Amino acid sequence: MSFKYPVVMPKMSMTMETGELIIFHVKVGDHVKSGDVLFEVMTDKIDMEVDAPADGVIDSLLAEPGAVIEIGKPVLIMLTDTEVMAFDFGNEEVEAVQVEQIEQVEVKIAPPTAAVILNESVKAVPKARSEAAKRGVDLRTIAATGPDKTITMHDLNNAQVDPAMAARQKANRALIAKGIEMSRGIAQASFSRTVNSDFETATLIRAWASVLRSRPDLAIHTHVGVALIIESKYGSALPVFKDPDHLAHEDLKALVASTSEAAKNGKVPLAMLTGATTTIFDVSRYSMNSSTPLLFPNQVTSLTIGYGTESEKNISLTIDLNFCDFYDGALLLDALVASITKH
Amino acid sequence: MLTMAEAIREAMCIAFDERPEVFLLGEDVGIYGGAFGVSADMYHRYGAERVLDTPIAELGIVGAAVGAALSGMRPIVEIQFSDFTAQAMDQIANQAAKIHFMLGGALHVPMVLRTPQGSGTGAAAQHSQNLEPWFASVPGLKVVVPSNPADAKGLLLSSIDDPNPVIFLEHKLLYKIPGREPVPEGSTRIPLGVSKVVREGKDLTIVATGIMVNKAWEVCEKLSAEGISITLIDPRTISPLDMQPVFESVDKTGRLLVVQEGPAHAGFINEVIAQMAGSASFGSLIAPIKRLAGMNIPIPYAPQLEKAAVPQIEDIEIAAREIVKNWR
Numbered sequence: 001m002s003f004k005y006p007v008v009m010p011k012m013s014m015t016m017e018t019g020e021l022i023i024f025h026v027k028v029g030d031h032v033k034s035g036d037v038l039f040e041v042m043t044d045k046i047d048m049e050v051d052a053p054a055d056g057v058i059d060s061l062l063a064e065p066g067a068v069i070e071i072g073k074p075v076l077i078m079l080t081d082t083e084v085m086a087f088d089f090g091n092e093e094v095e096a097v098q099v100e101q102i103e104q105v106e107v108k109i110a111p112p113t114a115a116v117i118l119n120e121s122v123k124a125v126p127k128a129r130s131e132a133a134k135r136g137v138d139l140r141t142i143a144a145t146g147p148d149k150t151i152t153m154h155d156l157n158n159a160q161v162d163p164a165m166a167a168r169q170k171a172n173r174a175l176i177a178k179g180i181e182m183s184r185g186i187a188q189a190s191f192s193r194t195v196n197s198d199f200e201t202a203t204l205i206r207a208w209a210s211v212l213r214s215r216p217d218l219a220i221h222t223h224v225g226v227a228l229i230i231e232s233k234y235g236s237a238l239p240v241f242k243d244p245d246h247l248a249h250e251d252l253k254a255l256v257a258s259t260s261e262a263a264k265n266g267k268v269p270l271a272m273l274t275g276a277t278t279t280i281f282d283v284s285r286y287s288m289n290s291s292t293p294l295l296f297p298n299q300v301t302s303l304t305i306g307y308g309t310e311s312e313k314n315i316s317l318t319i320d321l322n323f324c325d326f327y328d329g330a331l332l333l334d335a336l337v338a339s340i341t342k343h
Numbered sequence: 344m345l346t347m348a349e350a351i352r353e354a355m356c357i358a359f360d361e362r363p364e365v366f367l368l369g370e371d372v373g374i375y376g377g378a379f380g381v382s383a384d385m386y387h388r389y390g391a392e393r394v395l396d397t398p399i400a401e402l403g404i405v406g407a408a409v410g411a412a413l414s415g416m417r418p419i420v421e422i423q424f425s426d427f428t429a430q431a432m433d434q435i436a437n438q439a440a441k442i443h444f445m446l447g448g449a450l451h452v453p454m455v456l457r458t459p460q461g462s463g464t465g466a467a468a469q470h471s472q473n474l475e476p477w478f479a480s481v482p483g484l485k486v487v488v489p490s491n492p493a494d495a496k497g498l499l500l501s502s503i504d505d506p507n508p509v510i511f512l513e514h515k516l517l518y519k520i521p522g523r524e525p526v527p528e529g530s531t532r533i534p535l536g537v538s539k540v541v542r543e544g545k546d547l548t549i550v551a552t553g554i555m556v557n558k559a560w561e562v563c564e565k566l567s568a569e570g571i572s573i574t575l576i577d578p579r580t581i582s583p584l585d586m587q588p589v590f591e592s593v594d595k596t597g598r599l600l601v602v603q604e605g606p607a608h609a610g611f612i613n614e615v616i617a618q619m620a621g622s623a624s625f626g627s628l629i630a631p632i633k634r635l636a637g638m639n640i641p642i643p644y645a646p647q648l649e650k651a652a653v654p655q656i657e658d659i660e661i662a663a664r665e666i667v668k669n670w671r
Contacts, residue, residue: 125670127597130626147669153597153629154671 003081004059006074007038011298012048012182019043021067021075030058032078034171039075051178054171056080124151131156168266172235183295187321190292191333197284197313199340201228202244202253205280207339208303209245211332212278218300218323218332219277227276227296228256230263237263240276278302284313293318300324301332344521348381350492351457351513354499355382355419357530359389362417365503368395368404369421378423379459379518401430405456409439412454417503424470425460425512428477439508440483451506455499461514461554461604462649468641471649473553473605478510479582479614485509485535486582490556491522494579497533505535514554514604523560538585540592544572546667548592550615551602552578555654559602562659571667581611589615590624597629598666604653607636630670633662 009019022040026032032052041048056078063075122139124132128151132139139151142159146152199207209224224245227238239259244252262268276296282305283291290306293316300323306314315337319329345353358365371378373386373396386394397404401422408418422428428435435456443451462471478486487502487509489495495513502509541556542563551559556577563573574592578584593599599619603612616632619625635654643649 125597125629125631126626127629152671 003079005053005056005078005080007050007053007076007078008074009041009069009071010048010050010182011071012041012043013045016043016045016071018068018070021063021065021069022047023065024061024076025049026058026076028058028060032056032058034167034174050075052078053175053178054078054080055167122151123149124156125153128153128156169235176236176238179297180294182297183299186295188295188318189321189326189329190316190318191329192290192314192316193333193337194308194312194314195337195341197308197311200253201282202249202256203340204305205241205244205256206247206249206252208278208280208336209241209243211335211339212301213245214335215328215332218328220298220300220323221277223275223277225275225277227279228260229279229281230260232263232266234266237266237268238276238279239263239268239272240274241272242275280305283307290314290316292316295320303336345492345496345526346519346521347489347492347495347513348379348383348518350496350522350526351381351499352383352385353526354496354503355385356388358417358419358500358503359385359393361530362503364415365417365419366393366395366411367419367421368397368408370397370399370404370423372396372421377421379515381457381513381518382421401427402434405431405434405439408454408456409434409442409452412439412452412508413442413450417453418455419503420454420456422456422458424466425458425474426469426472428456428458428474432477435478435484435508435510436481440481443507444483452508453503453506454508455502455505455511456508457499457511457513459513459515459518461516462637462642462653463516463554465644465646465649467644471642473512473603473637475510475512475552475581475605476609476611478512479611483507484582485580487511487535487580488552489513489579490517490551490553490577491524492520493522493524493526494533494539494577496526497531498535498579500530501532501535504532509535512553516554517557520557533579535580536583536585537580538576538578538588540588541575541577542573543592544574544596546571546573546596547598547600547663548574548576548589548596549600549602549659549663550576550578550589550612552581552611553604555602555604555659558654558656559659561656562663565660566663566667569664571664573663578615581614584614584618586615586618586622589619590622593619593624594627597627598670599628599630600633600635600659600662600666602635602654602659603637605637606639607634608639610636612636630666633666635659635662 019041022042024039025037034052034054036052037049038052039050041050059077059079061076063069069075124139137159142151142155144151145155205226209226212224223243225240225242226244227240230237278299278301279296280303284305284307287307291304293302293304295302295318300320302318304316308314317329317333367382372382373394376383405420408420411418439452439454460473475486475488478484487498489498499511502511549559559575563575566573574596576588601612601615603610635658637653640652642652
């Protein structure tokens, strides 16, 4: 249990600013499973149970029942082996709290590639030993299904589904699903445009950040944070590029490349896991023509990029109608297309 | 299609015709035609000088053969049951096997000792043994274990050619069985010390000797219908032993099953396992090596117990299927 994860007061409606902690369902030292209820919260509209985002142990409780807590402020701290890779539920204040928390704990984080040791003394067929050495796989991390708990070639070849990895994927997935579920009820509208495809990801991120910054009337944050969905071995990773329009193009390009590579191995820097104000999902590299952009909590816009033709891509935009008119959505997408076409 | 007894007789006759110094001696090999009918009419074709009926005295028979071999003859000795070689062991192990070495190569003993072995005839503990490890553990002896008529003919011709003593072990139950392949006409030799890949598959390697090659073949056929393909290797000569095809096959299949009729403890087949364990191909194994061999008991007289004491087709089938199924 090497990672301290703050569980915060969630934002359950666009108007919610604080919530009242009703009761804790856990105490310090309790072992919890992903999905277990941690505490209950009351707002002016609803009561809600807040679940554990991952398996872990309760480290500390930061409030008393009855306390009114701002959204994004931590309510309790969990210790978990699962690196929670998603996004924050809060606003800028949240970020400050989390970054502070993160700075304290960052050095203690186990490298995500250090797998859980299942077999302390290993029995393996000779071929599995030589293959594992060749592939750089630690046989102690592999579940043995062969006779006498011996690791077979079949076990080695299926090693990526070891229980620790599966738990991590599950926790990650649950967190994202929960976020999407929270924003599902928001009134929203989607738009699509076809554009020439000769733009780089960094160009798109920059252009989209500039477009959003040019419309402060639509913003609920003072900064722009562009989350990019990347598939990693633990599931979807969402590294956030903060104020990318303030970076030089080449710097941003290098940052996107290095972060994407790191994310694939589940190694996104913690500081890049928070502060998203919009999300981009590029499905064109899976040869998909489009995917409906989904709004993440506390974000007003979301983009997807689909494959059009050899020279074209489809950009889709979803907007939160609480903040924009239909017309604004069209303008935003139009401005984005104009910006990346100019480049 | 010749039976193995006929193929062995044909090889002896070819050698008789090729070389006047070749002759056959043993108990009842002449007028009676051999205890298992291997020499048959050779007495009448070649006469009493070249097909010698001897007294019941194995030490004397082999001693006479060693002496004849030292003086330029090429004797073929038939011992009626391999169990009786115990009587002649000093001549085999201390004389025939050592003379070439101890006399600095000045003399050699080009003798072939043919003898039937194995269980399955209801002949009980003193007439049913598989004694190949006795001979294979004596440096200076070559040991041949043919599994079919064609191999028996070619290997026996090479054995008679060989300047050193060769022990030629014939399984009794194979004598009357024709081979899957016809016996080539003429005097083509099969070199000693070359293993035969009987059939090729990708899931399992079986190494078997003598009659176990036939039993394993049946299993290969049956499992092939289930989609399990097996490489079957017959070493043919267990001393010297050619392991190269076994290594190459295990590199492909990753699984090894070894089968012999003789008792498991200190049996010949353990040499195959030992050489595999110490080879570069060890790293190719995806399953523990499986051994099927006779029980460590004297062969029982009761037919059911005799059958239960040595591996049968069903045993090989179960072992082969389990290795492939359990070790993926």
